[in-house]
């Protein structure tokens with residue numbers, strides 16, 4: 001942390017979390033009772049900042065900004081409701097949260113006298129609130145590492161109050177971090193479009209998240225096993241001890257004992273023969289990022305050729321949505337489609353830039369989850385397809401920091417984040433679905449989206465389009481994704497409408513015959529296991545969340561190191577194999 005720059009997350013050095021968490025709860029309850037109150041949103045944003053959740057602070061400041069726009073524009077949907085609430089604050093002294101630095105004087109000094117007199121007091125408050133939103137948004141997004149969005153909000157604020165000290169300071173910090181990240185000198189100009197806009201935030205079970213089950217409890221395991229018996233009758237879910245993975249190369253390969261952690265895994269309850277199907281799973285939690293692509297909207301498989309004998313079915317109400325057969329159409333109608341039918345959401349986040357492919361797929365998975373929860377009238381985190389899955393969460397205590405404005409987000413923060421994909425587009429999608437984003441805060445708060453993203457990352461699989469090799473379809477299969485990885489796997493998998501895991505005829509190491517004995521763990525593979533150890537580890541790192549420590553990797557690495565020693569320090573020996581075919585694989589696991 002850069003100790004020379006001021007801490008903006010906290011007024012005191014380490015504010016006690018308890019009272020802040022209590023205040024957060026009070027404000028959330030108040031918002032549930034008065035959902036169009038932008039002052040409550042701003043107050044909660046400040047609490048989130050003090051709790052070191054800059055992403056959640058940005059989320060609340062953005063909702064407050066939208067409400068300030070509602071107050072000012074009579075033609076907007078929530079105008080009356082937002083104005084009526086704000087009006088209540090105009091007779092009392094200015095709300096504390098708006099009285100920040102020199103903001104009030106700066107804005108009043110600029111107001112054209114006549115217009116200022118004519119303006120209703122609540123319009124003055126809305127103007128004040130929107131600049132306060134720009135301050136919180138720009139500073140919070142800077143702290144998450146989203147520099148382009150941070151600068152853009154800062155400039156929008158400065159266009160309203162060009163001399164505001166806080167905004168000018170924030171712009172200075174953004175430029176300081178941008179110069180460091182882009183390696184620019186102090187006098188070199190910075191082009192806003194070249195600024196990085198992907199950041200990272202805390203990945204955790206938020207202290208107020210009451211939806212996360214104890215995955216290791218008897219109740220959870222018995223529920224999971226009951227469901228699993230339908231898709232993988234010879235398997236059961238059990239607790240598995242897995243190596244704790246490091247970020248990269250280390251000297252722990254040769255250790256006899258490596259630290260382990262408790263997770264879940266799939267195990268055989270009965271012997272499984274070579275070639276036998278181990279699991280066959282259907283999921284509607286799918287996404288497709290091509291606008292006009294011939295895949296089934298429900299299961300993501302290629303559509304059958306259209307024609308008089310085709311099994312394909314289009315929705316009778318929004319002809320554009322096509323399903324591969326009657327089964328998928330019925331499942332879609334039962335579980336999500338009515339929430340998006342004829343709602344003009346089809347083109348959102350489609351055909352993304354090459355850099356945004358993964359983000360677009362995760363976003364579209366979130367959109368599907370939201371449609372499922374809205375149609376089934378359950379909280380998004382209660383949707384069975386994601387409720388029990390792995391989120392690679394870090395304990396809140398480890399995430400806690402005393403942040404400094406110009407420091408990089410800490411290494412414990414591992415959830416990729418951007419203003420566009422975590423805040424702006426999810427809210428836009430909900431609005432297209434005719435959802436009142438204010439009245440449904442409990443279901444559609446940013447922490448709910450972040451929790452869903454944590455679960456998708458590390459469990460979703462994707463398929464590359466054979467024409468251009470770009471991943472364009474993704475899915476979460478909640479039982480398939482319980483199987484852990486090993487570079488000497490005993491199963492292999494393919495996703496085409498159904499996710500299928502089947503027992504290998506032969507194992508990679510020693511070419512020994514396949515077959516899984518009762519009690520043994522089902523070992524899947526998250527990378528191409530024909531690659532040499534270094535490339536395997538690099539490839540699997542994204543989906544595994546660390547450097548693979550399976551026995552095969554450790555043995556091969558040890559052999560390679562011995563060989564390197566003998567060859568007098570020749571390093572980087574690859575096993576005489578060109579790394580081709582890495583991009584040729586159709587199915588892949590998406591990176592975390």
Ligand SMILES: C[S@@+](CC[C@H](N)C(=O)[O-])C[C@H]1O[C@@H](n2cnc3c(N)ncnc32)[C@H](O)[C@@H]1O
Nearest residue numbers: 242243263264390459481482483484485544545
């Ligand atoms: C798709 S999930 C697998 C199921 C997960 N263990 C659970 O409890 O639900 C992927 C996560 O499992 C863990 N994992 C899977 N295979 C592993 C391995 N060989 N070594 C260490 N961790 C592994 C990693 O934390 C990874 O991010």
